[in-house]
Amino acid sequence: MGDPKGFLKVKRREGGYRPVEERINDYHEVEIQLDESGRREQASRCMDCGVAFCHWSCPLGNIMPEWQDALYRGDWKYAYEILQQTNNFPEFTGRVCPALCEASCVLAVNDEPVTIRQNEWFVIDKAWELGLVKPRIPQNRTGKKVAVIGGGPAGLAAADNLNQFGHTVTLFEAEANVGGFVRYGIPDFKLDKKVIERRIGLMEEEGVVFRTSTRVGKDIASESLLKDYDAVCITIGARKPRDLVCEGRDTGGIHMAYDYLSQQNKSCSGEKVCRESLIQALDKDVVVIGGGDTGSDCVGTANRQGARSVYQLELLPQPPAHRTEDMPWPLWPRLHKVSSSHKEGCVRLWSVSTKRIESDSEGNVKKIHGVKVQWDKDESGRFVMKEVPGSDFTLNADLVLLAMGFVHPEHDGPVNDLGLEKDERGNIKVDSSFKTSVDPVFAAGDARRGASLVVYAIDEGRRVAAEIDQYLLS
Template sequence: MHYFLGVLSRTGLMQWSLFECLFVMGKVTGFKEFDRKTEAYRPVDLRIKDYGEIFTTHHDVAHIQEQGARCMDCGVPFCQSENGCPVDNLIPEWNDLIYHNKWQEALIRLHKTNNFPEFTGRVCPAPCEGSCVLGMNNPAVTIKNIEQAIVDKGFKEGWIQPYQVKHRTGKKVAVIGSGPAGLAAADELNKCGHSVVVFERDDRIGGLLMYGIPNMKLDKDVVERRVNLLKSSGVEFITNVDVGKDLTTAQLQKDFNVLIFTTGATQARDLPVDNRDAHGIHLAMEYLTKNTKSLLDVGHADNSQLSAKGKDVIVIGGGDTGTDCIGTALRQGAKSIVNFELMGKPPVERAESNPWPLWPLIYRLDYGHSEAVEVFGQDPRQYHLMTKSFIKGADGKVVGLSTINVDFKEGQLIEIKGSEKTWDAQLILLSMGFVSPEHYLSNDANITLGERGNYQADYGKYATSQKGIFTAGDCRRGQSLVVWAINEGRGVADQVNRYLETFASL
């Protein structure tokens, strides 16, 4: 019987997961017996004194197994479907495996769909949990926490080793940009036997994983550990080369069969109101990058970071970037922190228009917000606020800004008269998202742009308007998430591999 089902599985007539769920099932009543409980972050009063990760890596195995046992192994696991995990992680399978104490098998399953679970296990907002079937009438399974525990254990036990490429095809691929999309593409193509070189304009590899997402959310040793694994597996990395400036695409095309642009959406949205030129107003990315670079280079000994110490800080714009600015400003010793949001405060529970299994648009306290609550006694977010102008002192430094309250009626933004207010601030951080990739590389390569200024290529195809140039990640889809960058990196690798097998010759 097992043999028969195995044959069905291999011939694709039956999914492996279905095969397994017929024979293996975690604790049938687990979801009734155990409450959802994620592992606690490090205590706020300790963690804001350093840039160490907020997460624990000392996982309580019994606890994680109990949480895995809450998975119902439901017939249609929405957690790994369209609204759930973008890399289609085989979530019920690894939940079941860890429940049965089969951690190494769980790790193998996890790596089948996700090149870098140690990144997503830390920074992913976990859309999987928003669509977990248990979440219909109970708190969802702690999927993200379990993912992190599996991969952390994998590294601890030495189960994650460089990939040994058995055969080289002689085909060469240049990946431009070393964020998660570029790294995933490089990993996959290297495993196919192609020779991959990743070009990065920064001095360190990782894209926003390195300079963007701060240390406390993703320790840079975690990024470098994976980059070293890729190096040992045969991927070559070249830093401090800005393609389109230091090196043209035409030059690269002489040496490589295919180019893949994974340059991210690095063109930040600005706020061109009065006195924007005042000193002390910075784009969030400049602020976060300088802080991380100085931390990694010399432990902040050179004071080259933009410091919030003793200052009233205003962060304009929310999202992950806004939260990271709050967390960083707190660690630098800000006097006060306020975070402006244009939109209103989200509801505590899902609205009727936002049912399961959609991503829940609800009020959340992210790590930076909880830290601010503990230090200043309140959530730093202020809603329905629009900045009208910055206020500049005689010495050219910013001293504050003025705002007006706004509302939205039928999609139109309305200013509420009489609600004008001024705020003190000596450091203002602009965190209003990203518009598109920068365009010097696309100009140099003469590739077509989409309406929003992203490199144009269809999802699933990833081919630009120029033969032999592919693209993936934020520069193609717009500002997104690490897990989507990994999805696109894997997807572009698949397309490039097909292209190389069919067309390319040097």
């Protein structure tokens, strides 16, 4: 612990964001880093707690106090070495993780938490800049072959670790590029895709083979992988979007959020986008249905495309600004969040339900008909939604984006082809060693746990790799 009194002297300071008037005109990352001395000063706030709750709450078990100390001392090599022991892709989590660690930082009991996420981002970018991130080419190969299906953070972490264990890994990815939702869902203004490309280049040098534009179950038979590989790891994500059920749902101009976001991400990277199916917000009244992060990404994208107005609707009530009794420290609190995209301009409506979508004479969306709702507990303590009488409203809309989450993985493809058992929510069912109902098939990430976070996907990828390694060597 570099400065035992750091937390008493230094206040939390974040890098902040580029000014709205500037950032709204481009897709470059909006968040700014502090300079080196500012960052090191922030790391000095870490109290090196006896029980480090940040370490406990991080799904990856990142060893925060140790690398905060190394960062404070400017020992970049050591900080990076500690960080990469537990996290394959700190450059992803350092940019987009909601930072479960900060919510449980002991300093947050009566002060503001250490800026752990931004510190992580600084350490890993510095490590790349200084050439500390070098290819680690396995010296011995086991002769075992593993197929990984799906190149999101779970599949990438699994492939990375399996390769480091000495197995020969081929990763099959349906899209032209790997990265999953981190590449095609999360907008460039939150995470520049060069960050992914840099990491993939390294993994290629280390020996991972990427077979992109190859959808397993279509371009290559799922069953063939069972013959050609010693183990198969399925990390296809949870990509079946939750749909809106209401009158007028089949009206033109209503799109799934991911279809919209992936087009913009492809355009930013110079990938081909089909002109006929282009979804554009320019000069349109845009209504985003769904109040979460995906919805917020749609808001930021629509504003950059020049939307006339942007509304974001949420069925649930606005969460509280501060912790309440039912979400005490060090648990993760469900609090009201205002993202950088929200600050760029949008009207947020809470506790509203969409009742009907009205179309114009050409069958395109014209208006949304909604109503306010109220959530009350019934006798069994369950929350029940009721419409508020007389609270009906309409909103003009030329483009409606559905951002209501994802229900489970796509079942067409490897899941059905291989006859994998599913759990009650439709995710791939596995045992305690991530093994599915079919030998030697394993599953991890959102495909197994349901739609989640990058940090959980990386963690699952690491854990499934360890299980596959055990299986192959037993």
